[in-house]
Amino acid sequence: MADARVIPLYPGSGNVARQTGRSGSGGDSSSRPYDATASDEGSGEGRMSWDETVAEALAFARRRVLGDYEVDEFGFDAELTDHLLLPSLRPFYEKWFRVETIGLHNVPAESGALVVANHSGTLPWDALMTTVALRDHHPASRQLRMLGADLVFRMPVVGALARKSGQTLACNPDAERLLGGGELVGVWPEGFKGIGKPFRDRYKLQRFGRGGFVSAAIRAGVPIVPCSIVGAEEIYPNLADIKPIARLLGLPYFPVTPLFPHFGPLGTVPLPSKWYIEFGEPIDTSSNPEGAENDPMLVFNLSDQVRETIQETLYRLLAQRRNVFLG
Amino acid sequence: MAPNVVLVTGVSRFVGGSLAARLTANPAVERIIGVDTVPPHRELLRRMGRTEFVRADIRNPLISKVITNSKVDTVVHVSMGDHSNSGNRSVLKEMNVLGTMQLLAACQKSPTVRRMVVKSTSAVYGASPRDPAMFTEDMGPKDLPFSGYARDAAEVEGYVRGFGRRRPDVDITILRFTNLIGPRIDTVLTRYFALPVIPTVLGYDARLQMLHAEDALEVLEKATVENIPGIYNVGGDGILMLSQAIRRAGRVAMPVPSLAISPVSSFFRSARLVDSSPEQVRFLNFGRVVDTTRLREQFGFTPGWTTRQAFDDFVRGRDLRPVVAPDHVAAVERGIAGAVARLR
Known part of the structure; x- marks a missing residue:
């Protein structure tokens, strides 16, 4: 019965x-x-x-x-993430964006690795969907530990949720600690330049910071997995950026999309574009000589290599895509 | 080499007094001299046994006489107080900073002093959204603490380092403790968790790392009797989120929007309930966790209580009557499950 x-x-x-x-x-x-x-x-x-x-x-x-649950030193609350946060994202992953993943086998099953992805879409839905992809669809059901900007942790509610869902501050000590512990770390090196870029610049990768993620990966001796996300650019087409309001609110940008801010809360509903997340061939960093992380030339070259790989993959995926919403 | 004559400051308070009590049990330690401005209460005095209590103010040059006359060779400076007791910040700052300066001046003059142990705090790392997840001993604060206990501790550490430069023959151990907790100790945090309804900052949840007071005493004793110079973070394994700790204590959180923090905190301060300095509020926003690898590997100590065990021991030992009792919650759960079973 x-x-x-x-x-x-x-x-x-x-x-x-x-x-x-x-x-x-x-x-x-x-x-x-x-x-x-x-x-x-x-x-x-x-x-x-x-x-x-x-x-x-x-x-x-x-x-x-x-209060009978475990939280790790970074504030990651695995139980809350699995029982509450991921289930609330799953409908978006499966129904709304109909995400298709490619090359999940390129993400190692056990050891640490650094997933480097392009950032877009005004709000970081791309980061959330990548987390769902790796947790639900990777054979080893890996939890992506993301590195976020300090602004994230400054904000109320968002900052607390970010820590509980396994994010931590994008700084080398944290990245190396996570990678050294065999975790899968996700980083979006374009940062606000990428996520807040205007719609006309879609799928054009922005500058990759100072390459701090590369030196962290070299120091921890873990591979870098380039990750290209197509579809996230169209969820909130960012037509203009009202800088004075952004400055007033202390935000890096204040977007104007077809629905925001004039439609209020309706404007926060992402457009249902069809998404593809492709994980590329891992780039090995352990074969570099000792102290390579202190060689700026090598770090920049590696950073460029990752950037090029992602950009090329983006163009290839875009060429295959026939329709923004149907794929 | 075990110390002969140990001077312990702040002996009338829990940590100093209990440390003196522990040292009396060690036969290798010949004399223990306890110093404080107020005499310890009777129970503590009884536990301290053969400790010689000297009522002296470390801000007074008299302390120099105590050190030279009794040929003190090890100074354990644990009197640095957090802002839990007195409301008067300037007095406390004077006690902390000027007291330390005076004590160091006395030690510098004394040829017998060979070792110094300073109880500092992990508050020197500050608390901010730009903090790394865990602080190692080599890291500094992102924003310099501009007031309060953290500032005092940072200044004290600075003076101690200066003393170390002037007296390189003295071995200095600086111990940066996370928040102490336990059934017997009285700190800002224990008072905070003893409130039935606990004010928190809306939208923020701090990561708390705690250390059982017994572990803290053991570390201090080890630093006193053995010779392990250096700076060490001392904290329990693992963390509790502030919200989680409140739930484990069976308390009810009262989230306060950050805009309303200052009126609420001034109420709590005037009611002398808890410390609610801006520094404390920042701590309750972001929390702080330290890396204790060096403590384990170089100092050779592993805390016996994890953060969670220490906190649970505090809740049990204080006999905090939970507002939200686990039995009730379990009963509610059984009730709903029973109702569901009947529905089927």
């Missing part, structure tokens, strides 16, 4: 869930074979009966209320 009614937890089969739920409340106990589309990543979670789901949700709520 307990496993008679099955509610798939994945939004991919939401209507199935509703149907079974209705038939269940009517007292109909006919066992219904589990919908195969929902079980794309196995594990027991997808096969729970609804009372087990309720029990698990209750246990989760109890642990949260009593």
Whole structure:
């Protein structure tokens, strides 16, 4: 009886869930074979009966209320991320942006690696979607630990959530500590120049900072995985930047999109573009000679190499794309 | 080589007094001299046993006489107070900074002093959104602390370093402690968590690293009897988020928007409930975690309590009656689960 009614937890089969739920409340106990589309990543979670789901949700709520959970030194709250933050992003990943990942095998399964990606889209949806991609679709279900600007941690709510979801400040000590601990670290070296660039500059990579990410990777001896994200540029076409308001609010830019700010909250709804996230061949850094991280020439060359790889991949993906929204 | 005559400052307070009590149990230590401006209360005095208490102010040159006359060879300076007790900042600053200067001047003149142990604080690293996740001993604060305890500690450390340059024959150990916690100790943080409703800053959640007071005493004792010069971060393993700690203590958080912080904090300060200096508020915004690798590998000490265990020990030991009791929460959970089971 307990496993008679099955509610798939994945939004991919939401209507199935509703149907079974209705038939269940009517007292109909006919066992219904589990919908195969929902079980794309196995594990027991997808096969729970609804009372087990309720029990698990209750246990989760109890642990949260009593503070009975683990947080690492960076403030990463794995339980909150897996139970609350990722599930709320999953519909966007699967339904809204219909993200397709390419080359996930290029991301190492166990060891540390540095994922370097292009940044775009006014709000960092690209970072969130890359996290979902690696967590849900990488065979080793890897948690991406992102490096963010200090502005992120200065802001209320956003800063606290960023730390809880595993982000930390983009600085070399943190990057090396994470990489040395075998974590998968994500970095968006274009920073605000990339995410806040005008729509006409879409898919043109901006300057890659000072190459601090390269020296961190060399020091930790981990490979750099270039990651190219197509689709994020179109979610909020940034038509203009009102600098005085940005200065007033202490923000790096204040965007004007077709829907923002004149439509208010509606303007924060991203356009449903079709996304592709491609992970390229890892670039080895461990073969460099000792002390290579202090050689600015080598660091800049490597940084350029990563940048070129991402830019070329972007152009290739764009050439294959026929429609912004349909892919 | 074990010290013969140890001078402990701030002996009337918990850390100084308990350290003296621990040292009395060590037969290698010949004499223990405790100094403070006020006499320790009776229970502490009893625990201190053979410690000789000298009522003296370290700001007074008299301290020099104490050091020379009794041939002190090890000075343990733990009197640096946080801003928990007195509301008067200038007095405290004078005690912390000028007291240390006077003490160092006395030590510099004394030919017998060979070792100095200073209890500092990880507050010297400050707290800001630009902080790395963990501070190592070589890092400095992103913004120099402009007032309060952190500023005092930074100045004290500066004077101690200067003393080290002038007396290179003296081995100096500076211990940067994270927030001490435990059933018996009274600090800013223990008072804060004893409030039934705990004001926090809306939208921020600090990472807290704590150290059990017993671990702190053990570290101080080890630094006193062994010779391990250097600067060491001392903190428990792991962290608790502020929100998590409040929940574990069964308290209710009261998030206050940052704009309303100053009226609320002035209320708490005038009510003498908790310290709510801007520095403390920054700490509660961003928190601070230190790397204790050097403590483990060079100093040779691993804290016996993790941050979480130390905090739980504090909650149990203080007998804080939880506002949100775990039993009630479990009962609610069972109730809902039961209702769900009946529904099926």
